[in-house]
Amino acid sequence: MIETDLKEVRKTLGEISDLNSSLALLSWDQQTYMPPKGAVIRGRQQATLSALAHQKFVSEEFGEQMQRLHDRKNELSTDDRSLVEVSLYDYDRAVCLPEEFVEELTIAQSAGFEAWVAARKENDFTSFLPHLEKLIDLARRKADYHGYEGTPYNALLEDFEPGMTAEQLDRIFGELALRQSKLVERIAASPVQPDTSWLQREWPKQPQFDFARLVLQDIGFDYERGRQDLAPHPFTTSLSAQDVRLTTRISSEEPFSCLTGSIHEGGHGLYEQGFAEHDVRTPLANCSSLGIHESQSRTWENIIGRSLPFWQHYTPQFKQYMGEAASGISVEQIFRAINRVSPSLIRVEADECTYNLHIILRYEIERALLEGRISAREIPEAWNARMKELLGIDVPDDASGSLQDIHWSMGMFGYFPTYALGNLYAAQMFEQVEKELPGLWSEIEAGQFTGLLNWLRKNVHLHGRRKLAHQIIEDSTGSPPASGPYLQYLESKYGSLYAL
Numbered sequence: 001m002i003e004t005d006l007k008e009v010r011k012t013l014g015e016i017s018d019l020n021s022s023l024a025l026l027s028w029d030q031q032t033y034m035p036p037k038g039a040v041i042r043g044r045q046q047a048t049l050s051a052l053a054h055q056k057f058v059s060e061e062f063g064e065q066m067q068r069l070h071d072r073k074n075e076l077s078t079d080d081r082s083l084v085e086v087s088l089y090d091y092d093r094a095v096c097l098p099e100e101f102v103e104e105l106t107i108a109q110s111a112g113f114e115a116w117v118a119a120r121k122e123n124d125f126t127s128f129l130p131h132l133e134k135l136i137d138l139a140r141r142k143a144d145y146h147g148y149e150g151t152p153y154n155a156l157l158e159d160f161e162p163g164m165t166a167e168q169l170d171r172i173f174g175e176l177a178l179r180q181s182k183l184v185e186r187i188a189a190s191p192v193q194p195d196t197s198w199l200q201r202e203w204p205k206q207p208q209f210d211f212a213r214l215v216l217q218d219i220g221f222d223y224e225r226g227r228q229d230l231a232p233h234p235f236t237t238s239l240s241a242q243d244v245r246l247t248t249r250i251s252s253e254e255p256f257s258c259l260t261g262s263i264h265e266g267g268h269g270l271y272e273q274g275f276a277e278h279d280v281r282t283p284l285a286n287c288s289s290l291g292i293h294e295s296q297s298r299t300w301e302n303i304i305g306r307s308l309p310f311w312q313h314y315t316p317q318f319k320q321y322m323g324e325a326a327s328g329i330s331v332e333q334i335f336r337a338i339n340r341v342s343p344s345l346i347r348v349e350a351d352e353c354t355y356n357l358h359i360i361l362r363y364e365i366e367r368a369l370l371e372g373r374i375s376a377r378e379i380p381e382a383w384n385a386r387m388k389e390l391l392g393i394d395v396p397d398d399a400s401g402s403l404q405d406i407h408w409s410m411g412m413f414g415y416f417p418t419y420a421l422g423n424l425y426a427a428q429m430f431e432q433v434e435k436e437l438p439g440l441w442s443e444i445e446a447g448q449f450t451g452l453l454n455w456l457r458k459n460v461h462l463h464g465r466r467k468l469a470h471q472i473i474e475d476s477t478g479s480p481p482a483s484g485p486y487l488q489y490l491e492s493k494y495g496s497l498y499a500l
């Protein structure tokens with residue numbers, strides 16, 4: 001019986017994984033090569049496949065098979081036990097939402113997205129307001145269906161960062177907001193500011209793409225198991241560990257956004273390529289949490305890709321690729337320019353020092369919305385006031401203020417903290433990497449990245465979904481997630497860059 005159930009469960013999970021990979025491919029194609037008129041039918045193809053995947057997943061028989069296996073989990077191998085636990089957890093979360101509710105949510109999300117696109121373009125918060133109110137109401141109801149302790153926010157956070165709670169976030173973010181905004185103030189007041197006037201040149205596009213490809217290859221991205229293409233909004237998608245698709249965009253006004261964006265997506269890609277081979281076509285070949293996923297991209301993009309040793313190695317090659325445009329540029333100039341701190345309105349353009357402050361603002365607002373402490377109508381006012389406090393910036397209009405992000409329009413409340421957690425996890429793990437691999441920075445200066453990649457493979461990638469984020473952090477560093485290592489990293493790096 002146990003063998004039959006296991007065989008059936010594995011078969012169903014494999015089929016669901018095939019459907020989901022096919023969906024991922026359709027969506028990748030939609031954002032890269034699909035001709036514009038393909039959109040309508042593409043939408044239907046995606047709807048059909050996702051309905052099939054959902055039906056397979058929530059079937060009663062499948063649920064019973066998993067439950068029977070769970071009841072006898074002590075007789076299962078460690079791998080099978082993890083597989084059953086993770087799948088049953090997903091199953092329970094999926095079936096506790098009534099079908100009418102899911103349908104209502106899907107309709108509200110797509111209407112909300114349409115309304116948001118128009119509202120942002122017209123800078124008209126009021127036209128988006130009724131949609132936002134509806135989505136907040138649905139988020140509260142979703143939290144009720146899932147059940148929660150403490151705040152309803154916890155039930156939503158669980159979708160993106162399983163095991164994390166708002167109470168923990170308060171503790172972690174509290175210190176972060178204080179020390180990070182103080183650091184930003186001190187940087188602004190410093191007489192030492194980088195010269196970035198040399199960036200105002202025309203930067204050739206193809207060499208930027210080719211240079212990024214070279215760097216990705218060096219850090220370990222396997223082009224036999226992945227590729228990189230252009231897309232208006234860069235993302236990474238994975239069909240399996242054997243087929244990981246990165247995307248990037250190139251600007252001729254700026255020589256580093258293609259590179260740093262590519263390294264960021266490459267960090268996500270290395271994680272996806274690093275899942276264990278025997279987990280293929282199962283939910284175990286998946287990220288532990290979005291925060292852990294983001295920690296991989298931030299490690300490579302920021303800690304490595306914006307470091308001095310990295311540029312000591314790559315400056316000659318960068319200059320070779322860019323030719324005339326990069327003549328007369330030094331390592332020091334590049335290092336200072338790519339680490340320039342400048343508080344700005346837009347989250348996705350924010351530098352390392354200000355980024356988390358954008359996230360804390362969103363976290364505070366979305367949690368207050370869920371708890372009914374503020375209403376949707378009051379968002380712009382709360383937003384603008386907090387921007388002033390945290391970043392010292394006046395917000396001129398809602399399009400560059402509270403309407404800038406897509407997340408709330410899609411009903412994604414509880415997503416934002418994962419970006420900041422990614423930064424924190426990255427720094428905390430990297431502190432440990434430096435202890436365990438004392439020669440690391442000289443390796444990087446020599447263009448060698450296998451030491452770091454192997455550490456990440458062993459401590460993060462190979463576990464897939466077997467461990468929760470806080471377990472990955474605790475097992476690899478000996479301490480629970482905290483903001484200390486990130487603050488130390490920032491204060492030391494920027495303290496020396498800006499002579500604080």
Ligand code: ZN
Nearest residue numbers: 264268294297
């Ligand atoms: Zn990312």
